[in-house]
Amino acid sequence: MRPLPELTPENTAFWTGGAEGRLMIAFCDDCARAIHPPQLVCPECWSEKVESRAVPGTGTVYTYTVNHQPWAPGMAVPFALAVVDLDGAPGARVTAEVVNADPESIAIGQKMKVGFLNIDDVWFPQWEPAQ
Amino acid sequence: MTLNAAITGVGMSDIGRKTGRPAMIHLAEAARRALECAGLTKNDIDGISTYPGKADNSPGMSPLGTGEVRNALGLKTRWHSAVPDGPSQMAPIQVAAMAVATGQARHVLCFRALTESSSQTASQRASIPGAGRARLGGWYSYLVPANAMSASNWAGWMAQRYFHEFGMTREHLGLVATGQRAFAQANPAAVMRTPLTMEDYLGARMISSPLGLFDCDVPIDGACVVIVSAADAAKDCAKAPLTIEAMGAALGSQETWDQRADLTTMGAHDSAADMWARTDLKPADVDVLGLYDGFSIFVPYWLEAMGFCGHGEAKDFIAEGHIGPGGRFPVNTGGGQLSGGRLHGFGLLHEVCTQLWGQAGGRQVDGASVGACGMGGGFIAGSMLIRRA
Numbered sequence: 001m002r003p004l005p006e007l008t009p010e011n012t013a014f015w016t017g018g019a020e021g022r023l024m025i026a027f028c029d030d031c032a033r034a035i036h037p038p039q040l041v042c043p044e045c046w047s048e049k050v051e052s053r054a055v056p057g058t059g060t061v062y063t064y065t066v067n068h069q070p071w072a073p074g075m076a077v078p079f080a081l082a083v084v085d086l087d088g089a090p091g092a093r094v095t096a097e098v099v100n101a102d103p104e105s106i107a108i109g110q111k112m113k114v115g116f117l118n119i120d121d122v123w124f125p126q127w128e129p130a131q
Numbered sequence: 132m133t134l135n136a137a138i139t140g141v142g143m144s145d146i147g148r149k150t151g152r153p154a155m156i157h158l159a160e161a162a163r164r165a166l167e168c169a170g171l172t173k174n175d176i177d178g179i180s181t182y183p184g185k186a187d188n189s190p191g192m193s194p195l196g197t198g199e200v201r202n203a204l205g206l207k208t209r210w211h212s213a214v215p216d217g218p219s220q221m222a223p224i225q226v227a228a229m230a231v232a233t234g235q236a237r238h239v240l241c242f243r244a245l246t247e248s249s250s251q252t253a254s255q256r257a258s259i260p261g262a263g264r265a266r267l268g269g270w271y272s273y274l275v276p277a278n279a280m281s282a283s284n285w286a287g288w289m290a291q292r293y294f295h296e297f298g299m300t301r302e303h304l305g306l307v308a309t310g311q312r313a314f315a316q317a318n319p320a321a322v323m324r325t326p327l328t329m330e331d332y333l334g335a336r337m338i339s340s341p342l343g344l345f346d347c348d349v350p351i352d353g354a355c356v357v358i359v360s361a362a363d364a365a366k367d368c369a370k371a372p373l374t375i376e377a378m379g380a381a382l383g384s385q386e387t388w389d390q391r392a393d394l395t396t397m398g399a400h401d402s403a404a405d406m407w408a409r410t411d412l413k414p415a416d417v418d419v420l421g422l423y424d425g426f427s428i429f430v431p432y433w434l435e436a437m438g439f440c441g442h443g444e445a446k447d448f449i450a451e452g453h454i455g456p457g458g459r460f461p462v463n464t465g466g467g468q469l470s471g472g473r474l475h476g477f478g479l480l481h482e483v484c485t486q487l488w489g490q491a492g493g494r495q496v497d498g499a500s501v502g503a504c505g506m507g508g509g510f511i512a513g514s515m516l517i518r519r520a
Binding site (some may be wrong): 002003004005006008011036037062063064065066067068069071072075078079081083091092093095096097108122124125 | 259265266267268270272273274275276277278279280281283284287288289290291292295336337338339340341342385387389390392394
């Protein structure tokens with residue numbers, strides 16, 4: 001059973017944007033910094049004008065790992081986890097499972113696009129190769 | 132630049148896998164040995180300090196808090212602390228050093244006790260944060276629900292980036308694992324003492340690429356106690372006090388395992404730099420090292436963070452034989468956590484102290500008088516320099 005994140009004022013947009021196919025990232029309206037994981041206050045300028053908005057949902061693999069160990073009952077292995085630098089949100093990365101690809105084919109520098117897995121009230125980002 | 136604080140005694144229980152012994156029995160045994168080492172009695176102990184305190188966030192991770200240990204051992208303390216947030220598993224020792232330096236206590240019993248091995252079951256692995264909870268919060272809620280459940284995964288993607296940038300290979304990490312196993316063979320207390328060859332290492336199953344089975348430390352049951360004493364009180368102890376020369380706790384990046392701008396560095400780099408800024412000693416003065424090896428990849432990171440070699444140079448430093456048996460900068464001479472068992476850093480400090488007291492038997496580093504210890508991986512990091520007074 002996959003554990004779910006608790007939904008909070010700062011993270012609800014991130015975890016539910018997938019319902020509309022959108023990857024939602026928090027940004028500071030005053031200094032334009034991307035903030036991930038999302039926060040209520042900008043860590044750069046302490047502005048409270050933080051709002052989430054959709055980014056393109058594409059990015060570049062900064063790093064990855066292929067997990068072979070079943071950490072929980074029923075976990076299907078192997079699968080790749082990709083840490084992806086987001087297009088449109090400099091300095092922010094989203095780590096998620098890779099789907100629709102051979103886990104061993106993933107490489108640093110590869111272009112990825114987002115999709116979503118819905119469980120309960122959460123839409124988990126997942127990465128797949130952009131091409 | 133010396134703190135008015137010293138380590139005066141260390142003690143470790145008989146550690147093992149699936150011992151079936153309650154944590155308190157391990158703790159009492161470790162405490163008895165530490166008091167004997169220091170030449171103190173329980174009535175001398177007036178402070179108690181631990182990491183993280185009683186915690187149920189992962190099976191067997193921390194079954195004892197300060198309260199029940201104080202009750203069970205009949206301690207009358209003037210000061211106590213449990214530190215879940217702080218500069219790594221080293222936090223309780225750093226906090227204790229500050230407590231004795233400011234007169235809050237004279238002799239602090241710092242402990243780590245765990246039963247991760249016995250607590251693991253078919254459905255409950257050790258060190259899965261938030262295991263069993265309905266909903267997760269905090270930094271790991273962005274990782275665990277994405278099936279990045281284990282620190283093996285987080286360390287795996289750090290290692291992958293490091294390999295990519297600097298050309299490190301699994302053979303380099305194999306030298307860490309096999310070197311520490313060679314040390315463990317000379318340590319009767321280590322849990323893994325059978326010879327480990329490079330062939331064994333490379334042939335083992337993959338856990339989270341590029342990290343395989345022997346890149347991961349070993350969950351155990353056991354306890355370790357370190358006694359931190361005020362400098363003036365330390366003079367009355369059985370052994371030459373080990374003065375705490377400098378400590379580092381800096382962290383300049385987010386508390387997550389995937390957002391640090393450069394994942395070929397980690398919190399260790401901030402913490403160690405801060406430690407060196409507080410002493411006139413240099414890496415060349417260090418004789419023996421205890422570097423956190425929850426995963427083998429942390430050892431090269433810590434070597435670079437502490438300045439024993441440059442950024443990206445650890446693979447060559449390791450291949451040149453500096454850190455294994457007979458090397459100039461021997462690391463984790465008791466076998467570390469990879470072969471000695473995971474005592475969450477306390478075991479590494481225990482070994483450094485044992486070396487500085489010249490009591491490491493067949494693995495003794497001749498004339499060791501200055502030790503460096505770094506605990507933690509990812510964003511978690513505490514650094515400490517200790518020396519024979």
